[in-house]
Amino acid sequence: MKTLTSLLYILALPVLLILWWILATAGGASFFVPTPADLVKTFIDTWIGERMFTDVLPSIRRLLIGVVGAIILGVLLGLLVGLNRTARAITEPVFEFFRALPPPVLIPVLMLLVGINDGMKVAVIISGAIWPVLLNTIEGVRAIDPVQNETSRSYGISGFARIRYQILPSAMPTIMAGIRQCLSVGLILMVISEMFASSSGLGFAIVQFQRSFAVPEMWSGIVVLGLIGVIMSFIFQWIERRVLRWYNGLKEVENAV
Amino acid sequence: MLSNSNGTTGGRTLPEGEALLSVRGLKKVYHTDGGDIEAVRDLTFDLGRGELVCLVGPSGSGKTTLLKCIAGLLGATSGEVLLDGEKVTGPPKKMAVVFQEYGRSLFPWLRVADNVELPLKNAGVPKAERKKLVEEALDAVGLSHVPRSYPWQLSGGMQQRVAIARAVAYEPEVLLMDEPFAAVDAQTRADLEDLIRNVWKKLGVTVLFVTHDIDESIYLGERVIILSSSPTVVQEDIVIDLPAERDQLETRSLPRFTELRHHVYAEIQKAKQGHRPEEAKTTFLTNPK
Numbered sequence: 001m002k003t004l005t006s007l008l009y010i011l012a013l014p015v016l017l018i019l020w021w022i023l024a025t026a027g028g029a030s031f032f033v034p035t036p037a038d039l040v041k042t043f044i045d046t047w048i049g050e051r052m053f054t055d056v057l058p059s060i061r062r063l064l065i066g067v068v069g070a071i072i073l074g075v076l077l078g079l080l081v082g083l084n085r086t087a088r089a090i091t092e093p094v095f096e097f098f099r100a101l102p103p104p105v106l107i108p109v110l111m112l113l114v115g116i117n118d119g120m121k122v123a124v125i126i127s128g129a130i131w132p133v134l135l136n137t138i139e140g141v142r143a144i145d146p147v148q149n150e151t152s153r154s155y156g157i158s159g160f161a162r163i164r165y166q167i168l169p170s171a172m173p174t175i176m177a178g179i180r181q182c183l184s185v186g187l188i189l190m191v192i193s194e195m196f197a198s199s200s201g202l203g204f205a206i207v208q209f210q211r212s213f214a215v216p217e218m219w220s221g222i223v224v225l226g227l228i229g230v231i232m233s234f235i236f237q238w239i240e241r242r243v244l245r246w247y248n249g250l251k252e253v254e255n256a257v
Numbered sequence: 258m259l260s261n262s263n264g265t266t267g268g269r270t271l272p273e274g275e276a277l278l279s280v281r282g283l284k285k286v287y288h289t290d291g292g293d294i295e296a297v298r299d300l301t302f303d304l305g306r307g308e309l310v311c312l313v314g315p316s317g318s319g320k321t322t323l324l325k326c327i328a329g330l331l332g333a334t335s336g337e338v339l340l341d342g343e344k345v346t347g348p349p350k351k352m353a354v355v356f357q358e359y360g361r362s363l364f365p366w367l368r369v370a371d372n373v374e375l376p377l378k379n380a381g382v383p384k385a386e387r388k389k390l391v392e393e394a395l396d397a398v399g400l401s402h403v404p405r406s407y408p409w410q411l412s413g414g415m416q417q418r419v420a421i422a423r424a425v426a427y428e429p430e431v432l433l434m435d436e437p438f439a440a441v442d443a444q445t446r447a448d449l450e451d452l453i454r455n456v457w458k459k460l461g462v463t464v465l466f467v468t469h470d471i472d473e474s475i476y477l478g479e480r481v482i483i484l485s486s487s488p489t490v491v492q493e494d495i496v497i498d499l500p501a502e503r504d505q506l507e508t509r510s511l512p513r514f515t516e517l518r519h520h521v522y523a524e525i526q527k528a529k530q531g532h533r534p535e536e537a538k539t540t541f542l543t544n545p546k
Contacts, residue, residue, distance in 0.1 A: 165367075
């Protein structure tokens with residue numbers, strides 16, 4: 001019953017929107033907005049087939065490499081910086097500067113430095129998606145409870161063991177919030193990185209459709225992007241619930257008091 | 258027998274080689290932007306193996322500072338702490354600390370048994386041995402029924418029991434406790450006091466228990482060290498000659514308990530008014546019986 005109710009909640013608004021869309025396009029669709037039936041047909045024709053392997057999967061692969069790379073680099077660097085007061089003082093202003101740069105402006109530079117290839121696109125994704133993870137890791141590590149630190153010290157828990165058993169778990173709620181942002185930034189940059197000097201990928205395909213006035217195809221590409229975002233977000237939430245089970249429980253107890 | 262040969266202000270010292278824990282001329286000054294703050298001026302006392310000693314003093318008398326220096330968590334400005342004859346420079350393997358803030362000292366991402374196990378795992382104790390130690394420790398504090406719970410699912414008193422179990426499982430020679438029951442309610446506190454007495458008797462561990470509660474210090478301790486107000490020295494070091502079997506109702510209603518309580522209370526009042534001990538003294542209060 002409970003799952004049924006929550007399923008109803010999830011589906012209610014999409015169903016309403018689609019109904020509205022069907023009604024609005026019932027009297028004949030405009031050139032720029034296809035009917036739902038058209039879009040479904042175009043979606044299947046366009047994406048279920050060769051394009052799945054030439055555009056969709058390569059894009060997803062680059063996105064995954066970029067996002068996982070950003071998370072690993074961000075957490076490692078964040079630990080290094082967060083654990084060292086001097087490092088923090090030296091790097092923070094610089095980080096703020098780089099974070100303020102919109103990653104797309106780096107694309108021409110990266111094309112020259114890395115070359116026009118997958119590496120460049122992954123580099124663009126990492127260069128933008130790393131910041132929320134990095135800065136949140138620094139913040140999470142910095143905000144560690146001094147009593148926890150003293151506990152670790154008095155029991156001789158130091159070095160790698162301390163990072164593994166105390167610091168990472170303790171900073172995990174903040175890190176996860178950074179990863180959530182990292183995913184959405186990553187998706188945006190995946191598309192943008194494929195709009196320059198590219199010959200495949202979702203971003204490339206969508207721009208291609210726009211330029212050739214293949215309007216339903218363009219819309220279907222946008223739907224693919226939306227679906228990727230939704231699936232990523234579900235996977236993330238599933239992982240987050242498991243990783244932060246203790247944290248959510250703790251918050252519930254604290255709020256109940 | 259009770260000598261204080263070094264001539265400085267202080268509590269009871271033992272002949273060389275007999276003390277498990279020695280504090281010698283300990284001084285701690287905090288350097289702050291607003292100037293230096295002398296938290297602890299000159300502390301000297303010894304703990305013999307297997308003693309249960311309570312440190313009591315007015316608030317702000319540097320009790321926590323002293324405990325942290327002994328635990329190797331803070332460096333002393335001068336003087337030294339010796340454990341088994343070795344100078345303490347960092348947290349020693351033979352010590353365990355129970356903090357006042359049990360909610361922050363336990364790791365909320367670990368279940369109860371995992372919290373107790375972590376220091377052992379870190380010390381490289383083999384798995385079977387770890388399991389046994391964790392079970393015994395949880396059993397000793399009466400928590401063998403909740404190993405799979407998270408600390409935050411338990412009441413405050415139970416959380417502090419977990420912290421005690423963690424310390425006990427670590428098999429320390431010295432157990433340091435920093436006002437461990439200050440944040441639990443009165444009934445729980447009475448239970449926990451009896452728990453500490455039991456653990457102490459059963460394991461033969463040496464306990465240094467810091468508290469601001471006079472009754473608690475007398476009920477628990479075999480000996481009470483009274484600290485002066487800041488900058489701290491030892492005001493008095495008294496032996497608690499109450500029967501070894503203590504009972505919350507019986508012991509606390511003994512005339513002797515009341516006498517000791519009066520005495521310690523008066524000393525603390527004096528300490529608060531700025532009275533400083535003139536010379537070292539260890540007192541056996543004359544028992545009028």
